[in-house]
Amino acid sequence: MIIRRLLAAALALAAAACGSSPAAPTTTTSTTTTTTTPTAPAAPVTLALTGTWMLGTTPAFFITQTGTTITGTQIFTPVVSAGVIVTESGTVSGTMTSTTEGATVTLSLPTTMITVGTGALAGTSITCRSTDKWVGQATNSKLTGTYTAGTFACDGAGGVIDTKVSGTQIYTKQGS
Numbered sequence: 120m121i122i123r124r125l126l127a128a129a130l131a132l133a134a135a136a137c138g139s140s141p142a143a144p145t146t147t148t149s150t151t152t153t154t155t156t157p158t159a160p161a162a163p164v165t166l167a168l169t170g171t172w173m174l175g176t177t178p179a180f181f182i183t184q185t186g187t188t189i190t191g192t193q194i195f196t197p198v199v200s201a202g203v204i205v206t207e208s209g210t211v212s213g214t215m216t217s218t219t220e221g222a223t224v225t226l227s228l229p230t231t232m233i234t235v236g237t238g239a240l241a242g243t244s245i246t247c248r249s250t251d252k253w254v255g256q257a258t259n260s261k262l263t264g265t266y267t268a269g270t271f272a273c274d275g276a277g278g279v280i281d282t283k284v285s286g287t288q289i290y291t292k293q294g295s
Contacts, residue, residue, distance in 0.1 A: 165219060166184065166218050166259060167184065169184050170182070171194070171293040172262065172290040172292055173290060173291050174290055179194060180194055186218060187214055187216070187217065187222075188213075188215075189215065189224070190211065190212055192210060192211065193207070195207035195208065199237075202239060203235065204235050207233075208231050209228055210228075211226055211227070211228055212227050213225050213226035220257065220259065221257070223255070224256070224264070227250060227252060228250065228251040229249075229250040230250070231246065232247045232271070233245070234246075234247075246273065247273035247274075248271065249268070249271045249272070250269040251267060251268050251269045253265070253267070259292065260295035261292070261295075262290040262291075263289045264287070266285060266287070267285045
């Protein structure tokens, strides 16, 4: 009897399933559009080199920049030592490869050094001239490059020892 009931229930279930149609599978597609605006490259930083430039804590030169041209004046402090007074004067002239940070700067630094004797050396005088060179990279606050001391050509009695040494020099802009 139990078998008949189970068989009847199975037949009833099969008959109910025959008359219906299975649901068709459905697919849901989600479309999301993302718009990305490209980031504009940073604008190049324009160089403004006009001002006083320091070598360590010592003023080295004042320059004026006009486009890619540099002009100026070297700054020296007279030295009084061992019976002599040494004074120097000089100009600055140069060029830049561009007016943006990272530009290569070339400076010519012609210098005149006058040594005058005092005391027992009074009346002696030596005038020496050299043209030094500096080449390097520029930012608005720093000039980093190589300084090459020129050879002094001297006239007058005696000789002069040049204390300038070639090598890497980093100038910083006063107030930066």
